[in-house]
Amino acid sequence: MAKKKQNLLVVIGSPRRGGNSAALADRLAKSAAAAGAAVEALFLQELDIKPCTACEACRAKRARGCIIRDGMQPLYAKIKAADAIVVASPVYWFSLSAQTKLFMDRWYALGGGNDYRGLRGKRFALLLAYADADAFSSGAVNALHTFQDAIGYLGGTIAGMVYGSAAKAGEIRARKDLMQQAAELGRRLAAPE
Numbered sequence: 001m002a003k004k005k006q007n008l009l010v011v012i013g014s015p016r017r018g019g020n021s022a023a024l025a026d027r028l029a030k031s032a033a034a035a036g037a038a039v040e041a042l043f044l045q046e047l048d049i050k051p052c053t054a055c056e057a058c059r060a061k062r063a064r065g066c067i068i069r070d071g072m073q074p075l076y077a078k079i080k081a082a083d084a085i086v087v088a089s090p091v092y093w094f095s096l097s098a099q100t101k102l103f104m105d106r107w108y109a110l111g112g113g114n115d116y117r118g119l120r121g122k123r124f125a126l127l128l129a130y131a132d133a134d135a136f137s138s139g140a141v142n143a144l145h146t147f148q149d150a151i152g153y154l155g156g157t158i159a160g161m162v163y164g165s166a167a168k169a170g171e172i173r174a175r176k177d178l179m180q181q182a183a184e185l186g187r188r189l190a191a192p193e
């Protein structure tokens with residue numbers, strides 16, 4: 001019997017359209033699409049996502065999600081509809097980029113009455129680029145841990161994390177090993193076991 005077509009949401013937390021995390025995301029998205037998935041990729045920078053204000057309105061009785069009317073609203077629906085969510089980010093100041101973090105902070109609203117049901121059980125992947133050659137001194141390990149802890153807390157599954165060093169925009173395309181890992185991860189997300 002044919003397997004269900006997988007719906008992938010790819011969010012890119014770099015402001016650089018031609019950047020390294022975007023290049024990894026592009027490779028993953030193309031291979032996932034070639035393997036039969038429906039893929040939507042978005043640049044968070046372009047979506048006017050405001051910070052969580054800790055108003056707690058999303059946690060009130062009979063709350064109906066986040067009350068901040070901004071670019072995150074359509075994303076909540078896309079998150080709920082996705083089978084897998086791919087987060088692509090540069091390392092900024094030894095952690096995930098602010099764009100990525102704003103997006104993840106707003107997941108808080110999915111933890112109200114429905115206890116992260118919109119995220120629980122989904123598969124996640126992280127694509128990460130950083131300039132320093134070392135995963136520790138670059139801060140990449142902090143970003144990886146943050147992501148792992150967040151997804152573990154939500155009850156999601158991490159399908160894979162591709163991370164490596166590149167500084168100038170697009171330079172990561174020369175890292176054949178990383179590009180191959182991104183392509184392979186895309187195929188796996190498109191056709192889960």
Ligand SMILES: Cc1cc2nc3c(=O)[nH]c(=O)nc-3n(C[C@H](O)[C@H](O)[C@H](O)COP(=O)(O)O)c2cc1C
Pocket residue numbers: 014015016018019020021022089090091092093094095129130131132137138139166167168169170
């Ligand atoms: C504001 C800013 C902060 C950065 N902080 C770090 C850092 O802490 N560690 C690091 O290795 N690289 C750092 N970098 C370099 C980027 O992570 C690197 O250039 C990466 O390839 C950018 O990915 P992108 O092309 O997807 O934006 C920083 C770059 C910027 C602009």
